[in-house]
Amino acid sequence: MKRYNKKLSYLALAIASALTSNITLAAEANESSSAENNSGLERIEVTARKTAETLQNVPVAVTSIGAEQLAQNGISVMTEVQQFSPNTTLQSSRGTNSTLTAFIRGVGQEDPLWGYEPGVGIYVDDVYIARPQGAVLDIIDVERIEVLRGPQGSLYGKNTIGGAIKYVTKKMSGDREFDLTATFGNYGRQDYKVAGKIPVIENKLYLGFALASLSRDGYGEFLETSLANQDTENYNKDVFAGRVTVEFTPTDDWFFRFNYDNTKDESNAKGGYRLLPSMLTDAPVPDSVYDSYTSLPTENLVENEGWSLTAEYFINDFWSVKSVTAARKNYSPTNIDFDNTPLQIFDVPAVYDDEQFSQEFQLNYDGENLTFVSGLYYFDSESCGHYDAIIFQSMTIDQSGCNNSESYAVYGQGSYNVTEKLSFTLGARFTEEEKSANVTKDIYGSIEYPISGWIPGYTRGNLAQTEVLNGNKTWSRFTPKVGAEYQIDDDMMVFVSYSQGFKSGTFNPRASTNEPAVNPEIVDSVELGIKSEWFDQLRVNATIFALEHKDRQYKSVAPNDDPTILDSRLGNIGQSEAIGLELEMHYAATESLNFNLAFGYIDSEFTEVLSWNGEGYDDISDIYTVANTPDMTANFGVSYNIESSVGSFVVNSNYYYRGDYALVEIDNRLTQEAYGLLNLGINWYSNDGDWTAALHWKNITDEEYMVGAYDFTGGQDDDGNWLPGFGGDTTLIAYYGDPSTVSLTIGYQF
Template identity: 55%
Template sequence: MFTSRKTLCALAVTSALIGAMPVMAQEQGNNEEDKKTKGLERIEVTARKTVESIQEVPVAVTSIGAMELMEKGISVLTEVQQFSPNTTLQTSRGTNSTLTAFIRGVGQQDPLWGYEPGVGIYIDDVYIARPQGAVLDLLDVQRIEILRGPQGTLYGKNTIGGAVKYVTKPMSGGTEFKVQGTVGSYGQRDAKVTGQIPLVEDTLFLGFGYANLNRDGFGEFLVAPAGEDRENYNKDLQAYRLTLEYQPMDDLFMRLSYDRTDDKSNAKGGYRLLPSIVTDAPVPDSVFDSYTSLPTWNEVELEGISLMINWDASDNLSLKYIGSSREGYSPTNIDFDNTPAKVFDVPAFYDDENTSHELQANYQGENYSLVSGLYYYDGESCGHFDAILGILGQSLGAPGLTREVIGCNNSKSWAAYTQASIDITRQLSLTLGARYTDEEKEAWVGNGLIFDNVYPEDGWVDGYDRPGNPGDELVPRVLGTDTDGDGVLDAPKSESWNQFSPRIGLEFQATPDVMLFASYSQGFKSGTFNPRATVNEPAADPEIVDSIEVGMKADLSDTVRTNVTIFSLDHKDRQYIGIVPDPDDPSALNQYLDNVATSTAKGLEAEVTYAASESLTLNMAFGYLNGEIKENNAIPPLLGLANTPEITLNLAADYVLDTDIGSFVFNANYYMRDDYRLFETSDLLTQDQYGIVNMSVTWESLDGKWFGGLHGKNLTNEEYLVGGYDFVGIAEDGSYIPGLGGDLTLIGYYGDPRTVSLTFGYRF
């Protein structure tokens, strides 16, 4: 970690940069033909569920528009972490599609069903409940908004760290068509087609998008079962989007959207940081190489439909309905030990579905504005995994050994919210908000030991056994309710909570271009049951985050913009699942979920923009965070925050060159992350400070029809950890002790290596 002297030095440098080093405004156009001009652009966001200038919103928010995404060659959601201070958006372990998200040190590491995220992900205001498939490939996007800090009033549960909003591009009303192809390193070959067609002039429009994204692996499985594809870190994904927009009259608008993603990229193999002591698996030469005893196939299927209806009832009042239904299915093969032997293999299935409904009213009074709404959510999250400890089973004289866990963790909740902005004087305004949430969870878990090597599909025909229809279970239920007193848990266990989440803020418009603000807000993450329960334990209560922010949003001139936020947060009742060893059963996964910790964090975020000329622009995003564990009753004890570097820094420059053959935009950025640990209970998986360099040049023809781009990412080929598994101990003499499975299982997953890609396309 940085020393105090380093921290003070960094803050001093940042202060100097805020005052003296300008940076360019983020490009925010509603269509890709918008050109950059000298001066600060008006950036519109919907952070408060109404369209506002980003400079008028008393919330720490970063907005990255379609033009900027295209110019930088940003193709997946995780890449936008570079441009938002104190933000971690990374691909999780084992797959290419599962998201690990932390903002200001608050998030959720474990993607197992039943665990709730700490950062909310939204597509057009529809909540994405599960991390599987949340590493979204950007298709027909208008902008990405990253809201930092608790958003419990307007967005509700599971936004205690913040929220990430994916806003798709609205239709223009005419006929449009765009096709583009990309080739690049590691056999990258992508194709995207998007467009829109008016079905009834000025009334009914059909939009469509399709993406086929392919790439060979960054590495390979050096050993794998016969006949398996040995590519590691490859990509094989298709995404579809259809949108129907209907505007029968000026004050009524409807949009029906459908999207589907099919990701058949291989399961991701991890890098052994230590050689195996039970089989032939030395440390590979490349961090992208691995070994496995499991099949290498993997699949993520996501599908959703949503309906939005907006009615401008009067000049002052608009009413909106947003409804959605989403499903996800993910069979996966995760080799925890990454050896050719069955040391610790975890094949699994995840099955999720949810529906939501929201009614929203926006009212604009003479000296106040009001956003209010009602929200309902009904979600089911189920799963089944087998922890196969075959080598351990053989040492005990059995054919194999499997710890099998199945179950569902379902949720129903409703909420009512309101937030008002009241003008006290011409310069001073007050924000008051509150949300009341009532939530019920029910869950069941089957957990048992089988002295053989079995897989999730063994004995299952039509998916999962549901509560109330037990059927022939392979393992006994350990969490549930005995409804008839016969000692059998034949129904789910349930618990309910209600939560009041307030927000209060003051905004002072010191000048027409300078706003000062201070706020207190609260958010909560849902209570939940332990999906790995071994006993009939109670549910863990919700987590609570209380946050105080003081900030400034200032356009200091026509070319300089400085947005700064200082914050402090208390993260209470943190849910933590600890592994409790059983000396009589080395295969036991005795994991107990409870509210065992409290942490605090203080920090600063600065985003400075400077439009130096019509051609040259500069950008800086700086984040500083000092986190501390205050209450620590976890077993094993927490050592510090995970996925939370003390300092993040992004420096960028853009240069526009207009020529007789079109407009060229050159850009480069340097992104630095301070050192961080991957797990809160271990220092064995830590990432040292690193920085990556990206450079791009894009071109657009004079008529705006042809376009292209050359993008180089991670040009210095930095190797950096984004995930891992830690099942190893340390003896008093410093030597390693075998963990679960009897091997030295210390595994790392890494971010993308150096890549270069070329994109070319046509639009009309």
Template identity: 55%
Template sequence: MKHTIVQTNGFTRTLCATAVTLACLGSTSALAQESDNVDASKGKLEKIEVTARKTVESLQEVPVAITSIGAVELESKGISVLTEVQQFSPNTTLQTSRGTNSTLTAFIRGLGQQDPLWGYEPGVGIYVDDVYIARPQGAVLDLLDVQRIEVLRGPQGTLYGKNTIGGAVKYVTKDMTGDPTFNIEGTVGNYARADVKVTGQYPLVDDKVYLGFGYANLNRDGYGEYLESALEGQDKENYNKDLWAARLTLEAHITDDLFFRLGWDKTEDTSNAKGGYRLLPSILTDAPVPKSKYDSYTSLPTWNKVELEGYSWLLRYDVSDDFELKYVGSHRESYSPTNIDFDNTPLDIFDVPAEYDDTNDTHEIQANLVGDNYTFVSGVYLYDGESCGNFDAVLGFLGRAAFGTPGLTREVSGCNNSESWAVYGQLNYDITNELSVSVGARYTDEEKQATVFNGLIFDNVYPYSGWIPGYVRPDGQLTPQVLGSDGDGDGTLDAPAVQSWSRFTPRLGLEYTVSDDTMVFASYSQGFKSGTFNPRATINEPGVNPEVVDSYELGVKSDVTESFRANVTLFAYDHKDRQYIGIEGGSDDPTALEQRLRNAAETAAKGLEVELTYVATDNLTLTAAYGFIDFEIKKNDAVPPLIGLASTPENTLNMAATYHLDTDMGLFTFNANYYYRDDYLLFETSDLIQQDAYGMVNLSVNWESVEGNWYGGIHAKNLTDEEYLVGGYDFVTRNEDGSYGPGLGGDTTLIGYYGDPMTVLLTVGYRF
């Protein structure tokens, strides 16, 4: 009989809480609490504005599956980081990746990208004020002065371009009003949490030029600790937080028709590297399974760093009442040296110190028209990105045991750079008062250049001198070239490997207005994820073709009454040319990571998404969000073979309630929600690590003074202290009798990373 390491920590333990919660709760996915058009506190639904189609529209008029969460809702629930948004959007996974606190793993409808190595492209696009965040490092954004978060489900290839085959997540910051404002907020909580946020704006020239600012300093002790470290003097906190972020925004209303905005932001995260939990005891050293899921062991330094900095600019000119020109540009840089101990023992069995270094520039020019019975959005987009890095797969114990050498390292370094341009347009045309059609298309041309240096060193090697105390890196090139061209045959890289791809991605939609409050829509859309080169190449292999998704949707958006809203979407898609790494060497090969990148699979899925909002009384709002996905494998040439979807449960459910109580002391708002995720695999090609179904209960109580200047909130999250996996490593072999044997490095490396435990926090703020 075969055995599987399965985490079963959740569902039965929450049955009692669930029985109470289900009677009154729903998800908050459609209630943004932002609009002045309709007052939900008076027992009516709100009008919610979104920019899913790059123009401002009502949520109920946009024929796209979208969840919008507004600033008031984010604040009242104590949502402070992007990953918490996954609870409120059906079929959505936004989780912190393994090894760090700032790297994002994102899937929508089962489409995304798990491996964060340079060269691999994401499948879910992350945008901050329409600026694309190209790399997952640092994409776990802390929410600072945010207006709303929009989650667009399904391919967004026409308006948003490549790497949105699953969808897009848009982070929209608050507009400035021109009035001098200042807001200071402090948060304390368990695990010694201590956060300070300061935001505000000031008019430099009345009604013309405004300066906005924001600063956050976020700190928390670790949920666990490193029980043992091979290096002396290391900080032993695990899953801690030590981060600061700042931004400045300059807005100039030059004339009534001409607007300019310049923004700068910087984030520095020096939280410790995140150690994993050993699901099996080590067979090589003293590293048993820890008692706490947040405890670990390591032979690497525990320090880690993520530095992000960016500039963005927007120039908007209203040529006429019906014609708008817009230019959006950005320059972003990120640098992250990181320590990932794959085996999580005090012995150098499988350690991976690494560096990521990225720079990208984007330019987009839009021309938007609004007529009596049509809107037309069009643009030209340019992207120039350099994504580089290096990692050292240190197998020191194996080197000493098998070869009698000081150590053993497979060192890989290189760059995977991209230059692309695109032109797009989308016409939304009203054929009659009831029937509309939308036709869109985008043409993208992309060229990638890649270099890979990959080789074996019979010593323990680290990215630079001083990485561990006393380490001096040898001079010279330690690893040979494997990807690129050597024209003169002298063994050095003369030119990178170069390949180009182009893609036409169409969209066709029909919308029919049944009544003033109900719209049905059907659409076909296509998206693609970039072609790329293998960043771990061991031979001079060619690049792989883009992944392509053809998606079909049928939906209805209906304000059934003034107090009940129902948005339902049926979807189906075909996913072709999926990019997979195939293992060429045997698992007992000491130089392993002999991998080839191929277009090796084709899959399909169909599913359902339901979002309901019911304003039960002037004070009570109930909402619910449900997602279902049915997955099918149509072609399976991956090695090892594809067996399912990664980090994507078949069912997701969120139910919540919001209750407002107006008193002489101020306004109190009570929030409660129950979030359920079905069981899921951690990896698409392995069932060694699975997460069983679990449910999570969150409660919040918020207060705002009568004058509106003081406010506060108490937030209790994951009240039943569910333990749920968000990442892992599975370098083991499984024997016929179900037992586990050693994998790469010679140990039983089966590792899990977990989401946050129960946390309680108190926030107090003052506005003036």
């Protein structure tokens, strides 16, 4: 990271100067008041280190968005959380509404194909979700969402090299409650949610549930399809989700929780917008970015189901043990029309089928000067898929296979107070993982689909299944964390840390030969941060960081001279670096008026990408771009509380800014220009606390912005003319974020 040393020094000096001047100011402020007793700044609890702590005492760059803030901002899906977390990208992926593309600090995974591992870990109540399909979680029965930025290798293990997203549901206490909410909006939006808790045995045994039916008409339509009787709505929504929870506290020392959830997303396949006219069809470029064409069925399905059992025993005031057992499965038959024309130029009907099981045991200690979390972790998963790439309107590349993973880990992380002000943190995790994979591949001179009945009248025959890859590989990895924290006073802490994480090695799910596995990706990161509160009204948290991302898994050959040939051999050929700054502020100006700011800056680039030229390796890093990573993100929000005889009102607004960012990593030809989203909300609460209502207007200026893309062109010639690529057409496709929407939510609690 030598090239960033100078930039890092400038940033460090800037924060150090601020610290020097502010420490004196903080000391003066602390003489008269303490933020601990302040009514203006809310005490925020997080579990970033797998134990309950206050946000200001955790030496981790973490954003926590609570249930009230989520509701008042009208946040209905996890992807909207990106607005409140610096240097964070959470987008609905290409082709479906509920497949997640997640990047934090320039680290993530662009391709959601089975076998590829994510770079940002998604957790629901401490249970890891291994696949991105279905990971765009709707906000149902949630207490808070935490965004942990930077590698979390010691506590959370593999595939958290960019960070982790934690979806924390509510624990039950008190009397019986039922919550009913209904949301109505433009584009025919109708959301109905019911949640409740029933005390079966007072203060001991609770039954909780949450159900949601979420629907919306499409933002656009499929203007032309080659199949009859298709639903032509594009970007529509049709989701049913349910959760059942049982909590049992037989004594003060024991706690049990059982969760079961099921989500079924039957929204249509998402059609992309053609940015270039097709060379093979006369269908014009659509007028609306939400309109498309397709030659595949528009129906789609993403179904997720899972259960977990948590048991916790408090041995005494210092020691506790915890067990988390969980299993999940996902089934997703999907239709992805890459070329988005009525012709079968490049269509991919596919099936994803995943299962996972995990078991974690924890032994935790919380003493006066020492706290630590330790554990054993087991994970077993089977990630399978089958796709048929239909090309040239006449032939099919049939590919299927599985990547199976079994891993064991032992970890521990503790903090020791050397003095009342100085403490050190030390953590480590050792992981051993075994992966096996098989891939079959065949080419047919006919149009085929994964299973019979995919289109009316289609029957899949006894087609050849030629095995091209059968492999097995074992890796082990030690991932450390070390840090130091200094509590300047009750309201200010500074910290510095080094951490490492890794993303699992894998086999190529698109293999054409029995190629070897690629090794894990590694991220090394250093951070310098401050957590502070001022005059009982202002909270300022800031972090500067630098990271090095090594052994990135990419195509191991240079782009083919013939762009109609898709070569996808993998290798650990890439390396990138990044440096950045993150700032989060909350200012309680008065009891009624609050301001929030989240700002992120990052400078990231590929420093090396090696490609075999037949005789040696060339560095082709100049054609690689760190995708989904704007150099700047910022969110400024304001809220104002109004008390009246008819109830209380909360009026809030925020403006979210994203700088330029690339949509595609390799030979990027699509860059989304900087844009901003302006949002407004008006929330009402009845005096008796039973009724609520909220009016939200999102993307007021109706900005059009790309969130995903496919590039299968052959580039441009010297005259700027686009050349055909894979499939024989100029396929340059973009997917867009939500247009301007208005919604009214009415809630009743009894």
